[in-house]
Amino acid sequence: MPADLAVIGLGHLGLPLAQAATAAGIDTIGYDTDPRPVAELAAGRPPVDGSLTASEIRRMLSGGFRPTTNPAELGRVRTAVICTPVPLGTHRAPDLTAVAEAARALAARLRPNTTVLLESPVHPGTTEQFLLPLLEGGSGLRAGRDFHLAYSPSRLDPGNRAHGYAHTPKVIGGLTPACTESAAAFYGRLTDKVVRARGTREAETVKVLETNFRHVNIALVNEMAVLCHELGVDLWDVIRCAETKPFGFQAFRPGPGVGGHGVPVDTIGPHRPLRLVELAGQVNERMPQYVIQRCATLLNEHGKSARGARVLLLGITYKPDLADQEGSPATEIARRLMDMGAVVSYHDPYVADWRVRDLPVPRADSLYEAAAAADLTVLLQHHRTYDLQGLAVKAQLLLDTRGVTPAGAAHRL
Structure with a gap:
């Protein structure tokens, strides 16, 4: 037909x-x-x-x-x-x-x-x-x-x-x-x-520019997150103030890594490297390791070792309120935690089963009970169903990689 x-x-x-x-x-x-x-x-x-x-x-x-x-x-x-x-x-x-x-x-x-x-x-x-x-x-x-x-x-x-x-x-x-x-x-x-x-080449290059624009700006704000933590500066307050500028600024926010289907293009053909995009990719690819460093430091500061620690990961999809896990940094973060000897579990209302290295990761049925039992809870993705205020109260130790918890309620990235 x-x-x-x-x-x-x-x-x-x-x-x-x-x-x-x-x-x-x-x-x-x-x-x-x-x-x-x-x-x-x-x-x-x-x-x-x-x-x-x-x-x-x-x-x-x-x-x-x-x-x-x-x-x-x-x-x-x-x-x-x-x-x-x-x-x-x-x-x-x-x-x-x-x-x-x-x-x-x-x-x-x-x-x-x-x-x-x-x-x-x-x-x-x-x-x-x-x-x-x-x-x-x-x-x-x-x-x-x-x-x-x-x-x-x-x-x-x-x-x-x-x-x-x-x-x-x-x-x-x-x-x-x-x-x-x-x-x-x-x-x-x-x-x-x-x-x-x-023409076709101009239209194709629009996609290259738009995708790389996202990755480069995320890389910048990810580097700012690391710097601001070292300086004791509240980056999210900095962004809140900066985005009031009516020209020359667009707000991007840091996170545990960059997911999604849009892959940065750092080389056009065999001899056309885009050096800034290549560097941005390196910065973004380091973020899961930075999250692991923060996890280990927080556990150590509270008298606990990463080996044997119970770590609960919240939100393992690449985007909030979707089930799509394409490029999500959650898998690498879970893998690195396991390498350190941590006991990893997860909660995500959109993902019923999750495997890392072909092994099933235990899924928490009761969010608050799991957070109360975990030595460290890490918010990787902010789904709207999460009650962040209640979660901050229940969790023994909470690392917020998205900067969405109430001020002072958790450790932010």
Whole structure:
């Protein structure tokens, strides 16, 4: 059955797009080579990362959304958006395997006048130098003449209801002006504002800049956290005051590490290192070890050794109020604590089971009882369900890595 849109890749990028398109009345199929998420979605069950609820999935299905593993469906759409994951491979280079598989499956069935869009995070030049040859070679069609080709960086903020597709401007850059306009016509059905870049490379570089902006500023405030602790300065009060400046400042806050799907890009091609981004990555990667140092120091100051200490970790996801653990520093922190001989347990309302080094980590059923029994409780993620005032009262020793507990109620990062 023909459809208006094929979303290729039903992960954290593709599903929100499919949701927005279905809600806008666009007849949408979701294609993935992995039968597991397809079967789960078809049954109305939400993704494991918690990005969409079961009721949201059911609304998509009732609105006509059809998840499938059948590549033949790709030959019956007007628009195809590639949203496959791009993990880091060897030497921190993007692994484009999934993008290539999607391109080949689409190219074999590509029809004239189809609009092909790429949303996966890639290095500048990937759309023209990597995706275009695969599509043209597999279809016999010519990009810019027989079909439209464009890039649009994903701007998702999981769990942020205020900035969904409709209220987030969409950047697009086409291979030709006609490609750009075709992409604009599609995204104009989903968002209030479409921003046209000069071309695919400019649009791809927007993603590089936006991702690196986040990581560099988090690194700065993480370094400030270490410095302020050494100086005896309340960093959170500093940030509170600094963010009243109406220009030239944007508030970022420190944490135990940087998680999420946005990976900093510190090298563009073989000879283009971004030194500031590389340094920022080193700073952020050191934060879990700094948390461990603070844990050991606090235990020692209270007459306890890390070896044999009962340590409770609160919130092991990378973002508050979501189940997604992608890139969460909690795993490394737990691993390091275990190496020191600590007895680690955890509590997270969104994660029923957690394994570190393929071993199950005990989950606390009663938060307050577990905090009262633990020698040290470490707040790694601030879920809204946590009563921080009550937790501060119950815990023997509390380290707050997010700076969200009432002033004086806990030791802050």
